[in-house]
Amino acid sequence: MRIVLDRARCTGIGICEALAPTVFEVDDNGELVVLSADVPEDAQNEVTEAVEGCPTMALGLRL
Incomplete structure (x- = not known):
């Protein structure tokens, strides 16, 4: 899996x-x-939780 970040959406909430x-x-x-x-x-589990928990939907996963 690879992380995809949309910087335009990310607000740095953390x-x-x-x-x-x-x-x-x-x-x-x-x-x-x-x-x-x-x-x-x-x-993998933690990253999946982080992607799903991103309130701005700035994170994604690509296989």
Whole structure:
């Protein structure tokens, strides 16, 4: 799986970072940083929750 980020929609709330901190990080400027575009096998559940929990629908997954 690969993470797809729509930067125009992302507001940097940080829900994704809270759910999957090894994959997402909101930097000091409030910008989302995807630490690993390819979802690590051991983080698939957390990343899926983060994608589904994004209130702005800025995140997606591509197989």
